[in-house]
Amino acid sequence: MTTPHPTPDGLMDLSVLIPVFNEVDNVAPLFEELDAVLRPSKWRYELIFVDDGSTDGTVAQLEAIQARDPEHVRAAFLWRNCGQTAALSAALDLARGDVLVPMDGDRQNDPADIPKLMATLDEGFDVVSGWRKDRQDALLSRKIPSKIANKLVARLSGIPLHDYGCTLKAYRRRVLAGVRLYGEMHRFIPIFAAWQGAKVTEQVVNHRARTAGKTKYGLGRTFNVVLDLILIRFLQKYSQRPIHFYGRFGLWAFAGGFLCVVAMVYFKYVFPWPALLWSADLPNKTFVETPLPSLAVMLFLAGCLSILLGIQSELIMRTYYESQDKTTYLLREVKQGPPA
Numbered sequence: 001m002t003t004p005h006p007t008p009d010g011l012m013d014l015s016v017l018i019p020v021f022n023e024v025d026n027v028a029p030l031f032e033e034l035d036a037v038l039r040p041s042k043w044r045y046e047l048i049f050v051d052d053g054s055t056d057g058t059v060a061q062l063e064a065i066q067a068r069d070p071e072h073v074r075a076a077f078l079w080r081n082c083g084q085t086a087a088l089s090a091a092l093d094l095a096r097g098d099v100l101v102p103m104d105g106d107r108q109n110d111p112a113d114i115p116k117l118m119a120t121l122d123e124g125f126d127v128v129s130g131w132r133k134d135r136q137d138a139l140l141s142r143k144i145p146s147k148i149a150n151k152l153v154a155r156l157s158g159i160p161l162h163d164y165g166c167t168l169k170a171y172r173r174r175v176l177a178g179v180r181l182y183g184e185m186h187r188f189i190p191i192f193a194a195w196q197g198a199k200v201t202e203q204v205v206n207h208r209a210r211t212a213g214k215t216k217y218g219l220g221r222t223f224n225v226v227l228d229l230i231l232i233r234f235l236q237k238y239s240q241r242p243i244h245f246y247g248r249f250g251l252w253a254f255a256g257g258f259l260c261v262v263a264m265v266y267f268k269y270v271f272p273w274p275a276l277l278w279s280a281d282l283p284n285k286t287f288v289e290t291p292l293p294s295l296a297v298m299l300f301l302a303g304c305l306s307i308l309l310g311i312q313s314e315l316i317m318r319t320y321y322e323s324q325d326k327t328t329y330l331l332r333e334v335k336q337g338p339p340a
Contacts, residue, residue: 014038014045015097016114019087020062020105021052027061033111035069041115048074049105050091053081084167085186092176100171102186109168110206117170117203126175126198127190129161130168132207149226156233157191161202164188168205172198188232195236242317246310250303257299264292 016034020027027049038045049062059077066075076090088102099121103109113130120128135143146165154160164187171189175198179189190200238245267290 011044012046012095012097013043014099014101014114014118015091015095016045016047017050017088017091017095017100017102018048018105019050019052019084019091019102020054020058021081021084021087022054022056022058023105024054024057024061026105026107027058028065030105030107030111031065031069031073033107035072037111037114038072043118045072046074046095046097047072048076048091048094050087050094051075051077052084052087053078085181088186089181092179092181095173098173100173100176102167102169104167106210108208108210109166110208113168113203113205114170116205117168120201120203121170121172124199125201126172127193127200128170129163129190129200129202130166130205131161131163131202132166133162133204135163135207149229152226153188153191153229153232156229157188157194157236159191159194159200161190161200163202164190166205166207185228185232188228191232191236240317242313243307243310246306246313250306250310253299253303253306257296257303260292260296260299264290264296267292 016038018030031047034047038047049065051059051062062075062077066073074094076094078087078090091102092100099118101114101117103111109130117128117130135146146163150162150164153164154162167186169190171193175193175196176189177196179192179196181189185192190198194200234245
């Protein structure tokens with residue numbers, strides 16, 4: 001068992017964050033397991049359950065659990081179903097722990113892995129991501145799409161993790177400062193943390209088959225991962241210089257439009273457009289006989305709009321940083337002599 005880190009009064013060593021949605025048969029057994037693992041430890045801990053608009057009796061179960069152990073359990077209830085990322089974001093805002101450990105509420109994550117994650121953190125890491133090496137899910141609808149998505153995310157992000165979709169992870173609180181989650185971005189938290197300079201690693205964790213309730217995920221979620229990945233890639237490369245992305249696209253569009261104009265002149269005066277070679281009134285043919293004029297206009301307009309969009313994005317980006325006194329850098333340490 002690792003030694004708990006000292007924390008200021010009112011804070012905890014560990015916050016376990018559990019978003020749940022229609023898990024009436026799972027929340028009570030999950031609490032029992034967590035209690036059995038964490039109560040014997042020396043950690044000051046809290047369990048934060050966030051109900052994401054459940055309609056099956058989960059709310060009553062959570063209220064009973066919180067009344068049973070008010071010292072360690074905090075229960076929050078959203079007005080409506082907002083999604084796992086929103087529920088996890090609410091738990092992050094409520095957490096007081098020095099270490100934050102999110103996990104699923106369906107009991108497929110094993111609470112016995114939490115001490116292992118904490119021990120790996122103590123080896124000098126800031127983020128420990130769970131790896132469900134022996135995943136207990138359907139092969140075609142869950143495991144194969146997940147494996148493809150994980151390889152794609154790891155390749156494009158440069159963070160070589162095997163299992164981005166595993167909710168069970170451990171974070172030091174400081175690396176999540178300023179992180180805001182939207183859409184379904186919770187699976188990419190290690191990437192955001194790495195941008196903050198965090199040291200990221202992974203730990204093989206136990207994964208159990210679901211014994212109660214119904215899964216909330218399907219094959220269609222893979223498409224959401226791809227779209228989120230495109231956004232992540234854009235934020236990673238161009239969040240502070242969007243004009244480079246839009247401007248580059250605009251310049252290529254201008255180049256394509258210019259080539260269309262050159263081709264129009266060539267086919268008119270040097271080598272007639274092939275479709276016109278057999279026409280009797282060839283000298284009277286104009287540029288309109290080819291699709292090149294329309295294509296040239298479209299490309300020039302696309303180029304102008306892209307550059308204008310890039311300028312607008314630059315203004316929004318600068319307003320974002322300057323209005324909130326945010327910096328475009330992350331300062332780790334300053335070493336200097338005593339003041340004069």
